[in-house]
Amino acid sequence: MIRVQREDFDVGAEIAGLTQGNRKIGGLAVFVGLVRDMAGDRAVGAMTLEHYPGMTEKMLHRIEAEARARWPLEASLIVHRYGRLEPGDQIVLVATASSHRQTALEACGFLIDWLKTKAPFWKLEEGPAGAEWVEARDSDDTAAGRWDEAAPPGGEDPKAAE
Amino acid sequence: MIRVQREDFDVGAEIAGLTQGNRKIGGLAVFVGLVRDMAGDRAVGAMTLEHYPGMTEKMLHRIEAEARARWPLEASLIVHRYGRLEPGDQIVLVATASSHRQTALEACGFLIDWLKTKAPFWKLEEGPAGAEWVEARDSDDTAAGRWDEAAPPGGEDPKAAE
Amino acid sequence: MKLLYFAWLKTKTGVAQEDVELPSGVANVRELLDWLKGRGPGYAEALADLDAVRVAVNQEYARPDDPVGPGDEVALFPPVTGG
Amino acid sequence: MKLLYFAWLKTKTGVAQEDVELPSGVANVRELLDWLKGRGPGYAEALADLDAVRVAVNQEYARPDDPVGPGDEVALFPPVTGG
Numbered sequence: 001m002i003r004v005q006r007e008d009f010d011v012g013a014e015i016a017g018l019t020q021g022n023r024k025i026g027g028l029a030v031f032v033g034l035v036r037d038m039a040g041d042r043a044v045g046a047m048t049l050e051h052y053p054g055m056t057e058k059m060l061h062r063i064e065a066e067a068r069a070r071w072p073l074e075a076s077l078i079v080h081r082y083g084r085l086e087p088g089d090q091i092v093l094v095a096t097a098s099s100h101r102q103t104a105l106e107a108c109g110f111l112i113d114w115l116k117t118k119a120p121f122w123k124l125e126e127g128p129a130g131a132e133w134v135e136a137r138d139s140d141d142t143a144a145g146r147w148d149e150a151a152p153p154g155g156e157d158p159k160a161a162e
Numbered sequence: 163m164i165r166v167q168r169e170d171f172d173v174g175a176e177i178a179g180l181t182q183g184n185r186k187i188g189g190l191a192v193f194v195g196l197v198r199d200m201a202g203d204r205a206v207g208a209m210t211l212e213h214y215p216g217m218t219e220k221m222l223h224r225i226e227a228e229a230r231a232r233w234p235l236e237a238s239l240i241v242h243r244y245g246r247l248e249p250g251d252q253i254v255l256v257a258t259a260s261s262h263r264q265t266a267l268e269a270c271g272f273l274i275d276w277l278k279t280k281a282p283f284w285k286l287e288e289g290p291a292g293a294e295w296v297e298a299r300d301s302d303d304t305a306a307g308r309w310d311e312a313a314p315p316g317g318e319d320p321k322a323a324e
Numbered sequence: 325m326k327l328l329y330f331a332w333l334k335t336k337t338g339v340a341q342e343d344v345e346l347p348s349g350v351a352n353v354r355e356l357l358d359w360l361k362g363r364g365p366g367y368a369e370a371l372a373d374l375d376a377v378r379v380a381v382n383q384e385y386a387r388p389d390d391p392v393g394p395g396d397e398v399a400l401f402p403p404v405t406g407g
Numbered sequence: 408m409k410l411l412y413f414a415w416l417k418t419k420t421g422v423a424q425e426d427v428e429l430p431s432g433v434a435n436v437r438e439l440l441d442w443l444k445g446r447g448p449g450y451a452e453a454l455a456d457l458d459a460v461r462v463a464v465n466q467e468y469a470r471p472d473d474p475v476g477p478g479d480e481v482a483l484f485p486p487v488t489g490g
Binding site for chain 1 (some may be wrong): 172173174175177178181183184185186187188189190191192193196197198199200249250261263264266267271305
Binding site (some may be wrong): 195211212213214216217220242253254274277278279280281282283284285286295296297298302 | 411413414415418463466468482484485486487488489490
């Protein structure tokens with residue numbers, strides 16, 4: 001299941017709903033991304049998350065489907081917020097449940113890595129010198145690339161031009 | 163922080179308490195272990211978790227300290243239950259928070275892997291053929307062994323005799 | 325064709341969304357970007373470094389040689405930074 | 408010495424906890440296990456496969472050559488299965 005929303009989410013309620021009544025689940029892995037008050041050595045007062053409505057949902061559905069094709073999951077959930085957020089606010093929730101813990105943990109890591117490099121969101125950070133669009137990090141591409149060996153999805157996130 | 167308790171825990175409340183007021187946290191990783199209604203192909207009606215009071219707390223503290231020595235964590239928590247549990251019940255909670263997501267995810271995986279092979283808990287499963295002590299799995303040793311390369315802790319979990 | 329711009333591509337072009345009529349000779353992503361560059365200084369600046377530009381055609385990531393046509397929705401944006 | 412038994416080691420020995428007086432010649436974990444084996448059929452069965460037995464001395468995992476003494480708390484248990 002995926003959701004894109006402006007409102008905050010309740011991690012406890014989300015994961016309770018996810019595992020409710022499924023007695024095959026032995027392990028639940030969860031990742032929550034939060035707004036920090038520093039980006040490198042720059043203070044961040046707040047940030048605004050822009051996204052591409054329509055394509056965002058499409059990509060999140062696809063990323064989730066890819067995880068479920070790679071790992072035997074009993075349940076999975078991605079919730080991503082957009083709009084203005086302040087330090088301490090929750091940005092994204094990824095949760096995966098499986099009969100075995102390694103499966104849940106791996107799939108959770110995969111989802112957040114892929115989401116970071118494929119879902120069309122952009123962060124505008126408000127710092128002391130004004131608002132700046134956050135630059136994508138090579139380390140995120142590297143992290144996402146770790147998952148390419150197994151079964152490259154093909155055709156995603158290429159450069160638009162050389 | 164570590165806790166060993168008979169009572170259930172509230173994941174939402176635990177992680178809210180863990181991240182509360184710390185604006186340096188960019189990523190929170192959580193693992194929850196749950197009782198399944200099957201163990202391999204055997205139905206499980208319930209299980210009882212026995213532990214070694216005193217040594218359990220000592221080992222959990224040490225495992226947590228090892229994680230914090232290896233990764234720059236802003237917060238960490240292990241809660242492990244004992245006593246009689248039924249399918250769907252929560253057994254263990256591991257949570258790690260860091261400024262970066264990979265740090266939190268790796269430390270979370272480390273904690274649950276090490277806990278599984280080092281903390282003195284034993285599961286007695288009640289199946290159709292009566293109660294059976296769960297046997298330790300080689301795959302858990304393998305999973306825990308993944309973390310040995312970096313900085314072997316030394317002296318833990320040896321065999322008592324050849 | 326419907327064009328969408330996000331993040332600093334929107335700031336630099338000064339446009340979030342526009343409908344354009346494709347001139348003849350614009351049949352793929354590369355040709356579309358070349359044509360857009362000539363539409364004004366804002367576009368030229370936004371598209372100066374194509375390594376920093378991602379393109380989606382009908383909400384799918386697209387490559388330079390992928391075709392584009394009058395009925396398409398084409399989005400231009402920087403590498404994503406969500407999560 | 409205080410001895411503790413957990414899981415199926417407790418079931419087989421029939422004892423959860425006991426205080427024992429060490430005979431002379433029992434100064435390390437290996438010697439302790441050898442001596443315990445001779446204390447009755449339950450002990451012999453529990454300690455038949457030492458590969459399946461873990462030992463903690465004063466709540467620290469111990470090896471066969473580690474010393475044990477009268478004031479120690481020694482626990483015997485199978486490989487752990489928590490988490």
